[in-house]
Amino acid sequence: MPFKQSRADAAGNNIGVAMQDLAGIDFQRLRISRPIPYRQIAASILLFVFLIFIAHAFWVGAIEWHYVSDYLFSAPILKGVRGTIVMTICAMVIGIFLGTAVAMMRMSANPALRWAATGYIWLFRGVPALLQLLLWFNLALIFPTLSLFGFFPVNTVDVMTPFVAALLGLGIQQGAYTAEVVRGGILSVDRGQMEAAQSIGMTRLRAMLTIVLPQAMRVIVPPIGNETIGMVKLTSLASVIQYSEVLRTVGDVYYANSRVIELLIVAGIWYMVIVTVLSIGQSYIEKYFSKGWGRAAEAPKALPDGPAAMGAA
Amino acid sequence: MPPILQAIHVQKYYGAFQALKDVSLSVDRGEVVCIIGPSGSGKSTLLRCASQLESIDGGVITVDGEIAGYRRSGETLVPLGDVQIARQRQNVGMVFQRFNLFPHRSVLENLLEGPVRVQKRPVEECRKEALALLERVGLAAKAAAYPNELSGGQQQRVAIARALAMRPKILLFDEPTSALDPELVGEVLSVMKELAKSGMTMVVVTHEIAFCREVADRVVFMDGGAIIAAGSPEDMIVRPQNPRVASFISAVL
Numbered sequence: 035m036p037f038k039q040s041r042a043d044a045a046g047n048n049i050g051v052a053m054q055d056l057a058g059i060d061f062q063r064l065r066i067s068r069p070i071p072y073r074q075i076a077a078s079i080l081l082f083v084f085l086i087f088i089a090h091a092f093w094v095g096a097i098e099w100h101y102v103s104d105y106l107f108s109a110p111i112l113k114g115v116r117g118t119i120v121m122t123i124c125a126m127v128i129g130i131f132l133g134t135a136v137a138m139m140r141m142s143a144n145p146a147l148r149w150a151a152t153g154y155i156w157l158f159r160g161v162p163a164l165l166q167l168l169l170w171f172n173l174a175l176i177f178p179t180l181s182l183f184g185f186f187p188v189n190t191v192d193v194m195t196p197f198v199a200a201l202l203g204l205g206i207q208q209g210a211y212t213a214e215v216v217r218g219g220i221l222s223v224d225r226g227q228m229e230a231a232q233s234i235g236m237t238r239l240r241a242m243l244t245i246v247l248p249q250a251m252r253v254i255v256p257p258i259g260n261e262t263i264g265m266v267k268l269t270s271l272a273s274v275i276q277y278s279e280v281l282r283t284v285g286d287v288y289y290a291n292s293r294v295i296e297l298l299i300v301a302g303i304w305y306m307v308i309v310t311v312l313s314i315g316q317s318y319i320e321k322y323f324s325k326g327w328g329r330a331a332e333a334p335k336a337l338p339d340g341p342a343a344m345g346a347a
Numbered sequence: 348m349p350p351i352l353q354a355i356h357v358q359k360y361y362g363a364f365q366a367l368k369d370v371s372l373s374v375d376r377g378e379v380v381c382i383i384g385p386s387g388s389g390k391s392t393l394l395r396c397a398s399q400l401e402s403i404d405g406g407v408i409t410v411d412g413e414i415a416g417y418r419r420s421g422e423t424l425v426p427l428g429d430v431q432i433a434r435q436r437q438n439v440g441m442v443f444q445r446f447n448l449f450p451h452r453s454v455l456e457n458l459l460e461g462p463v464r465v466q467k468r469p470v471e472e473c474r475k476e477a478l479a480l481l482e483r484v485g486l487a488a489k490a491a492a493y494p495n496e497l498s499g500g501q502q503q504r505v506a507i508a509r510a511l512a513m514r515p516k517i518l519l520f521d522e523p524t525s526a527l528d529p530e531l532v533g534e535v536l537s538v539m540k541e542l543a544k545s546g547m548t549m550v551v552v553t554h555e556i557a558f559c560r561e562v563a564d565r566v567v568f569m570d571g572g573a574i575i576a577a578g579s580p581e582d583m584i585v586r587p588q589n590p591r592v593a594s595f596i597s598a599v600l
């Protein structure tokens with residue numbers, strides 16, 4: 035063996051053993067080889083062939099593409115798109131408010147509130163959304179009139195429009211899911227935050243709203259974004275109760291002209307557009323709530339006159 | 348003048364476990380009391396009861412003569428509502444072992460949260476006072492930083508400034524240096540020494556025996572949920588009479 039005696043380098047590492055393998059090599063010329071990535075290339079080729087196949091199928095299929103472009107921006111379809119967007123926003127707003135309130139109830143010291151919250155989540159998470167929509171829409175069958183203990187009576191059919199029924203059905207069941215998301219977010223915030231807030235004179239409620247929840251948002255926003263995207267698609271259920279969202283309006287068109295696939299493609303394009311816009315919005319919201327968690331944070335916007343005031347003090 | 352903090356025959360249970368056994372302690376204005384004792388002896392529990400983060404199961408605690416958490420009606424104590432308790436907590440500042448700064452607020456915002464949003468004092472006045480407090484703890488340059496950009500020692504100094512910004516009548520410290528790297532302990536202790544000199548009423552739970560000896564007016568030794576002995580630093584640390592105190596001191600020194 036050429037390097038029998040062990041040697042130590044500047045850092046004190048014993049390099050004697052390694053040197054046995056490397057005897058007689060010119061280190062200046064030593065290169066690390068980069069093998070050709072056959073697997074990546076093969077996968078890329080397969081993917082390319084697959085895409086060609088799909089594109090070809092659509093090309094030779096009996097799709098009249100001009101129907102797609104004709105109807106994409108037509109008035110009834112745009113009305114449906116608006117309906118989908120409005121329902122998504124309204125149902126999510128109801129869902130988030132209900133969910134936050136129920137999450138806080140579920141963590142309350144008051145057992146009655148805890149049981150109410152648990153019961154709500156159990157019930158509305160357990161029953162299918164479509165079934166809930168149908169129940170709300172058909173409420174008039176069992177309660178022809180609605181009133182507050184006999185006051186303010188109204189006809190159920192007048193109140194329970196497709197919009198209201200869909201909004202209640204989707205919003206309330208969304209609240210049950212959101213409650214669990216919010217609860218998880220609240221639990222992710224260190225208990226010391228609540229205590230520190232209380233020690234500077236905040237009530238539990240105020241500490242929850244101004245200290246704990248904003249921090250929980252970091253954990254809450256990604257799944258809520260996910261659920262909002264889910265809601266965009268869930269609103270299609272409302273077509274069953276005559277609410278005019280995009281799937282229903284394309285349906286109305288293809289019952290008349292029988293271009294079923296073309297119009298379904300139109301709906302598909304709009305869903306993709308809405309979801310893409312929402313995903314972009316989500317990444318901005320996430321950035322906002324990660325304030326204080328980065329390394330040297332960007333100049334904090336909340337304190338524009340901070341440094342100037344410091345100089346004056 | 349009534350003592351700033353008074354605990355009278357305080358009992359505290361966690362389920363069946365008694366964490367405080369008939370604890371009585373009184374702290375006068377400007378006094379610095381250090382509480383020492385083995386882990387699990389109820390030191391944190393006592394501070395948490397005094398700051399009303401925990402409720403008590405017997406006895407009474409007063410802050411500046413006012414009963415904490417209750418309203419007296421003849422011979423019975425009626426619990427106060429959330430808002431009243433929150434108002435009382437403003438008088439008692441708390442510095443935690445783990446700092447507990449608000450990570451989503453800048454250092455200055457951490458200091459302003461209480462005075463501006465809770466006490467509703469004028470923003471400009473509070474800002475001036477907050478910056479002066481940061482100056483006092485040596486962190487004026489960090490007003491715009493976020494807590495996670497600071498070292499542990501700096502965070503704890505901000506936490507002290509945040510508690511002071513409420514103008515509390517008494518400041519409670521629960522092992523303020525136990526979560527710090529050894530080289531950062533000194534900067535926090537020197538801020539606390541300066542505070543003590545300035546006449547702040549303080550109760551400090553700590554294992555820093557040298558600090559107790561130098562700064563404390565009175566040292567209290569707790570064990571098993573009770574106060575076993577109390578006295579001047581001389582009597583408690585230099586030549587402790589009580590054998591349990593003596594063995595504790597020799598173990599931590």
Ligand SMILES: Nc1ncnc2c1ncn2[C@@H]1O[C@H](COP(=O)(O)OP(=O)(O)O)[C@@H](O)[C@H]1O
Binds near residue numbers: 386389392
């Ligand atoms: N939230 C709690 N629930 C149950 N037991 C607790 C709780 N907090 C503290 N204890 C118990 O009370 C005793 C005193 O705790 P603590 O006051 O934290 O001690 P110290 O601060 O002196 O180390 C310990 O035995 C601890 O296990």
Ligand SMILES: [Mg+2]
Binds near residue numbers: 390391521
């Ligand atoms: Mg403790």
